[in-house]
Amino acid sequence: MRAMILIIQLFLLISVSKTKAANISLPGCPDSCGGVPIPYPFGIGPNCSLSETFELSCKSINDTSPPYRHDYKFLNISLSSGQARVDMPISSQCYNSTTNSDEYNDWEVNLRHFRFNHDKNQIVVIGCDTLAYTKFSDNNNSYLGGCVSGCNRLESLSNGSCSGIGCCQTSIPKGTNYIRFRFDKNFNNSEVYNFSPCSYAMLTEDGFMFNTSYITTDQLLHQNTSAVIDWAIGNTTCNTAQTNQSAYACRSKYSNCSDSSSGPGYLCNCIDGYQGNPYLDEGCQDIDECANQNACSEPAKCHNLPGSYKCSCPFGWNKKHNNLRECELNLTLVIGICGGIFALLFLGVGIYVVHERRILSKVEEKYFQEHGGRILLEKIQSDQGFGFTIFTKQQLEQATNNFDSANIIGHGGQGTVYKGTLRDQIVAIKKCKIVDERKKKEFGKEMLILSKVNHKNIVKVLGCCLEVEVPMLVYEFIPNGTLFHHIHGKNQGTYISLSIRLRIAHASAEALAYLHFSASPPIFHGDVKSSNILLDQNYTAKVSDFGASILSPTNEAQFVTLVQGTCGYLDPEYIQSSQLTDKSDVYSFGVVLLELLTSKPVINFNAQEEGRSLSTRFLFAMKEKTMQGLLDDNIKHENDMEIIMEVAKLAKECLNMKGEERPTMKEVSEELDRIRKLKQHFWGQEYHPEEVESLLGEASHDLEIEHTGYFSLNSRAEESIATGR
Structure with missing residues (x-):
């Protein structure tokens, strides 16, 4: 207890x-x-x-x-410097234009037992016609000082330190404890009061910066400044003071004494490693050096000691020679430990890699099975002539330089298309974004069907990759870009004749008609648009991108799908019912016909809401008989308005709001073929090289090649066709 x-x-x-x-x-x-x-x-x-x-x-x-x-x-x-900052008034002399006399505000300060610091203070006089006297005194002597400040016009003033123009400065004697200011009455502001009504004198801390507003305004009037004063204990030295311990001011046992540098007396300070008030018994307290993060250099650990600290090194480190704050590695120990750790890490990494490869292999096998890979693999193995390949993920990564953005040749709603090289053949690789669960289960079967699609105006599907979450498709590469690119892209200004446009439209319609009526089972494209119609070097159209395609449903339950496609091309019936049909492709193709006729975007977001849709503007123009205003300038001056209106009527039928009232793609193809043949009876028009050869046969040497890359008939060629020779 x-x-x-x-x-x-x-x-x-x-x-x-x-x-x-x-x-x-x-x-x-x-x-x-x-x-x-x-x-x-x-x-x-x-x-x-x-x-x-x-x-x-x-x-x-x-x-x-x-x-x-x-x-x-x-x-x-x-406490540490034996100094204090005190408030100092500013003396002033102001000219009163009403009484034609000067008004003075003088002051004096007597510190008695303290002293003004002669290094950190200065006398400053401000004015344009001013002489200020300063009386200094210590306990034994008196001194007189001062300075003159002048300026005759406002333009001579500039901001900065005192140089005598508008402002002057001087120092004070050491040991000064009394100061008094007086203005010389022979200098006043009577001649400059219109821009300098007052003059000032002050004692202020060193570093004063002059501002011209001090001259032109009275902002310093009745203001104060600050000065630094020195203080000390008593009038004796440390040695003398320590002989009388009862009166000795340094009370803390962790304090020391130093003689004042500004005059008689001494000061007390805490010894190194301590801080606080040395004039109190327990005033000096130990400094926790370890609170300073830089006390010891990493990885040394800091330990606080009374009045000091030390740094210790962790295991495997030694104190650095001649530097107790830093540590250096014990290389012998570290090399041995690192060797053992490296061996363990190498073993661990090996085990991890093998484990991850097994997991990855299982994941890839899982995706392969989910996407119907076994069905495709069995077909490939049983049918040596089956022109379809299952590629690995690694093969497609190597072909595209790990899907480098520099190899991107197109973006779509369904994914991104990359240019790559597989087996010395340039191909297009589509990296899809999503695939719904129905298509995931049927993907292998659908690839079997798509692989059999063989039409000169349809991009050939060469293979796929199934060991990823969303399958990737490999197509033949078509070098001349998309129809969208030539109509709306960088080549928008390139002239494409009406004949070429009709040939592109007809070829595209034939491709879609093939999918609807010749493929088994029929295929609905689902995303017909100008960016999915590719053009080869001869401007032959090839329909691509079956990302939104579905096989013709075998029962009513299969009709309902997730609405996919591109805004501006979507069939209104499809949007409402979510049922993709062959007539949905017909509607989208009608929008493509409008692009070929007008070269305008299908959606104009800068237009008012009712005029944003190209199809809406077209139907309104057909109704109001203002169709010519929508046409591309490059074709409406070809004197082919009858041909153009035939295409416009066909587009109007395709854009019918009711799918059952739209023509089939086979009917659209036949109508476009009729219009093309009708166009061939108009002379002086541009023809594609293949068309010219079929018309002229041996007369093809009479063609004139234009700088656009297309051919036009010269007079001899026209005569040959007209006479049947």
Whole structure:
């Protein structure tokens, strides 16, 4: 029980000590005034300061006014430097134009036991016709100083340091504790008061920067500045003071004494490794150097000691020679440990790689099975003439340089198309974004059907990759880009004749008719648009991208699909019912016909809402008989308006809101073939080389090649056709 009481007493003693150490003033005395800390030996009130010399006054503890002594206020107090910043008034001389006389506001400050710091203060005089005298005094001598400031016009002033024009400055003698300002009355502002009504004199901290507004305004009038003062304990040296321990001011056992550099007296400071108030018994407290993150260099660990600290090195490290803050590796130990760790890591990585490969192999096999890979594989193995290949993911990555963005040749709603090289053949590889669950289960079967699609105007499907979450398709590469690119892209200004446009439309319609009527089972494309019609080097059209395609449903339940396609081309019936039919492709093809006739985008987001859709504008123009205003300028001046209107009527039929009232793709193809043949009876028009050869036969040497890359009939060729020779 007695031991417990001793422990509690010791704990209370430590707590009291820490409380005292946290204080900067004597117990029971205010430690601040107006937000300014008041460290002992200074104090407020009786018995709170070392002596009367350091006794300050305070209006109220809760008041915002700083502490003061005599006529000057203390702005802050520094124990370590033995200095304080005090508030200083500014003396002024102002000319009163009404009374034609000068009004003076002079001041004097007597610090008595303190001194103005001669290094950190300066005398500054501001004015355009001003001489200010300054009287300095210490306890034994008096001095007289001052400076003249002049300027005759406002333009001569400039911001910056005092150079004598509008502002001058001078230093003060060492040991000064009394200052008084006086203005020479022979210098006044009577001649410059219109732009410089007042002159000023002040004692201020070094580094004062002059501003021309001090001359032109009265902003310094009745203002204060600040100065630095020196203070010290008593009038004796440290050696003398230490002989009388009862009066010796350095009370902390971790403090030392130094003679004041500004005059008689001494100062107290905490020794290295300690901080606080050396004038109090427990004022100097140990500094926790380890709180500074830079005390020890990584990986050394910091340990705080009374008045100091030390750095220790972790296992495998040694103290660096001649530097106790840093550690260096114990190379012998580290090499041995690293060798063992490397061996374990190598073994672990090997096990991990094997494990991951097994997992990846299982995942790839899972995807392969889900996408019907076994069905395709069995077909390929049983039919040696089957022109379809199942590619691995690694093969497609190598073909596209790991799907480098530089190899992207197209973006679509269903995915991204890359250009690649497989087995020395340039191909197009489509990396799909999503595939619905129905298509995932039927993917292998559908690939078998698509692989059999063989039409000169349909892009050939060469193979696929099934060991990924969303299958990738491999197509033959068509080099001349898309119809969209030639109509709306960088080549928008390239001239494409009406004959070429009709041939592209007819070839595309034949391809879709083949899918609808000749494929077994029939195939609905589902995303017919100009960007899915590719053009080869001879501008032969090839329909591509079966990402949204479905096989013709065998029962009514299969009709409902997730609505896919491109805004502006979508069949309104398909949007409402989610049932993709062959007539949905007819509607989309009608929009493509409009693009060929107008070269305008299918959606114009800058137009008003009712005029954004090209199909809506077209139907309105047909109704109002203003179709010519929508046509591409490159074709409406060919004197083929009868041909153009035939195509426009066909497009109108394709865009019928009711699918049952639209023609079939076979009917559309036949009508376009009729229109093309009708166009061939108009002379002086442009023809594709194949068309010209079929018309002229041996007369093809009479063709003239134009800079556009197309052919036009010269007079001899026209005559040959007209006469049948």
